[in-house]
Amino acid sequence: MNPIFFRRDLCTSTSQLLQFSSxxxxxxxxxxxxxxxxxxILDKCAKHPHKVFLTQPMGGDAVKNWTFAEFLSESKKMAAHIASLDLPVPSQIAIMSKNCAWWLMADLAVMMTGHVGVPIYPTLTAETTKFTLEHSEAKLLFVGKLDDHPWQEMKKGIPEGMACISFPLCPEGLEYDKWDELIGKNEEIKEVKKRTPEEMATIIYTSGSTGVPKGVMLSFKNMTDPTFGLINQIHxxxxxxxxxxxxxxxxMERWIGECVPFVTGMHVFYAEKLSTFVQDLGRCKPTLFLSVPRLWTKFQQGVFKKMEPAKLDKLLKIPVVSWLVKKKLLKALGLQDVRYAGSGSAPLPPDLLAWYRNLGLELLEGYGMTENFNYSHMTKPGRGRVGYVGEPNTGVVQRIAEDGELQVQTPGMMMGYYKNEEATKETITEDGWLRTGDKGELDDIGRLKITGRTKEIFxxxxxxxVAPAPIENQYISHPRVELACVGGRGQPAAHAIVLLGEDATKAVVDGGEKDAIEKEMEELLKKVNDGLDEHxxxxxxxxxxxxxLPENxxxxxxxxxxxxxxxxxxDQFLEEWYASKKKVIWHKW
Structure with missing residues (x-):
């Protein structure tokens, strides 16, 4: 919905929103x-051994490329090392790193040796890190590219005595076995273990917005069928x-950034960090691009800083000039070659969708969750409807339960939660439907509208x-707002607790724009309220x-x-806030 480099991540809830163009x-x-x-991926490596598959920034202007042959060779050498450890097959092997080439090589090595991969988010607390590693019974941990602050916290959660291997670009000073040294001393594994569709491939721990995280068990079939569903839908x-x-x-990114490249052989580039993102984007010139609402908004704001919106609108209405302006803008954004553009974590507001569509990027929404490997709904070109997240994908069946909950059956539906039969029974109905936890509505052609979370309504x-999620989505669509939480259980009316974005915070603290931003927030409050029912x-x-932050x-x-x-x-401040009768309250500024 915290991507690695941005405050909000694409795949974000158990309910996730995607958007694609065509x-x-x-x-x-x-x-x-x-x-x-x-x-x-083994077929691709055999067919195109000399073609570049992965491109990894190495700091500064330096990059490292892997051909398919080089990628497979390193993966097989790491697989040989894993096999030499004589772990029970299958065992769980964890990977704790930001996205990088070694992530994919390590995961393929895990697959080739008959084991089960366990991804670890790169920004967990020590407590959640410890829980995930212990609950999953991980026997080995790969430690990779991590920012210093999260790493200082996360390393406290690594169980004492756990075997660890460090990727290149890992935090400095690690005394673990080093990837390059192990690759240098091992020959390629001679026999690759054949995996079957029914075997467990991975355990992905949900982000745990309520209670402790749950380990979603996914089979190879759960990963493969949705991958082909996406490939066929977006070509x-x-x-x-x-x-x-x-x-x-x-x-979500495991699906798009690993499974799809493994099957198609498309070229994957990695971003280095936020400050180099534009450079990384320019290097890649992606044809497929997924992002988050905040970044789509920042792209637009960057354009508006260079050209007033009114002037840009005028230019876009002039036929010949319009084509040149659109081409120049997309090139400046690094998106000139994009065929499919996506966004997630929350719906994009209609005016922002229209703005990008006018530039030639039609963003189409979709919906999925970790428990079905994100394979559920997607908008079809020319059949989009504002506020709706699309129609069921091929092989997906949907129904609305009596209490309004959306329930689905999909090829990606999990095997269950690891070591948690009670939660599995709560999530999968007796007749085999996945409870999404989302309340939904269907229109006359089966398009889905998410109206809230069943457990969040108060x-x-x-x-x-009151269903808070749809209201929160309207607030976080505003360029000044980073996150919002709507509450008011038992109160005379609902309220919103809002976190400003980085630019807005600087404008208040350093720019003396508090009054101006307060006025914007009052206008936002009125605008949102005007579209809501009285209650x-x-x-x-x-x-x-x-x-x-995840850390706090x-x-x-x-x-x-x-x-x-x-x-x-x-909670302790609510009585004072309600009594103040103010429209906008500044807390601890």
Missing amino acids: TMSPKLTQQEEGKVVPDY VTEKDRYLSYLPISHG KTSKGKY EKLQFIAIVNEEW GFVTPTNKIKRSKIEEEH
Whole structure:
């Protein structure tokens, strides 16, 4: 919804939103009976040994490329080392790193030796790191590219005595076995273990917005079928280029940034860090691009800083000039070659969608969750409807339960939660449907609209129900707002606790623009309220001056708000806030 480099991550909830645009339909990789994701990458490596597969920034202007042959050779050498450890087959092997080439090589090595991969988010607390490693019974841990602050916290959660291997670009000073040294001393593994569709491939731990994380068990079939579903729907081929920077430890990027490249052989580029993102984007010139609402908004703001919106609108209405302006803008954004553009974590506002569509990027929404490997709904070109997340993908069946909950059956539906039969029974109905936890509505052609989370809906003291998520989405669509939490259980009216974005915070602290931003927030409050039913209208916005981070428990690793933590932290101030009768409240500024 916290990607690795941005405050909000693409795949963010158990409910995740994607958006895609469209064109082109070249020859696609065909799914073959009994074959699974690792089989296809082995085929690609054999067919195109000298073609570049991965491009990794190494600091400064330096990059390192891997051909398919080089990628497979390193993977097989690491597989040989894993095999030499004589771990019980299958064992769980964890990977804790930001996206990088070694992530994919390590995961393929795990697959080739018959083991199960366990991604670890690169921004967990020590407590959650420890829980994930111990609960998954991981026997080995790869430690890779990590920022210093999260690493200082996360290393406290690594169980004493756990065997660890460090990637290049890992934090300095690690005394673990080093990837390059192990690769240098091992020959390639002679026999690659054949994986079957029914075997467990991975355990992905949910971000845990309520309670402890749950380990979603996914089979190779759960990963392979959705991969082909996506490839066929958006026509991915080996000619595509993709910039991987959203957290591969989450299901969405694992699907798009690992499984799809393994099957199609498309060229994957990695981003180095936030400050080099434009450079990384320019290097890749992606044909497929996924991002988050905040970045799409920042792209637009960057354009507006160079050209007034009114002037740009005029230019875009002049036929010949319009084509040149669009071409120049997309090139400046690094998106000139994009065929499919995506966004996630929350809906993009209609005016922003229209703005990008006017530039030639039609963003189409979709929906999925970790428990079905993100394979559920997607908008079809020309059939989009604002506020709706698309129609069921091929092989997906949907229904709305009596209580309004969306339930689905999909090829990606999990095997269950690891060592948690009770939660599995709660999530999968007796007749085999996955409970999404989302309330939904269907229109006359089956398009899905998400209306809220079943467990998040609350009553005010007036006895009326309020669904917070759709209201929060309207607030975080505003360029000044980073995150928002709508509450008001048992109160006379609902309210919003809001975290400003970085630029807005600087404008208040350093630019003396507090009054101007307060006026903007009052206007936002009115605008949102005007579109709500009377019982849903918010009484005030409380702008807090604090950090909401995974490390302090206010958000999940994917930057999804932890509602209970935010409400608990601010409950003591509610009486004062409601009594003040102010529309905008500045808390601890």
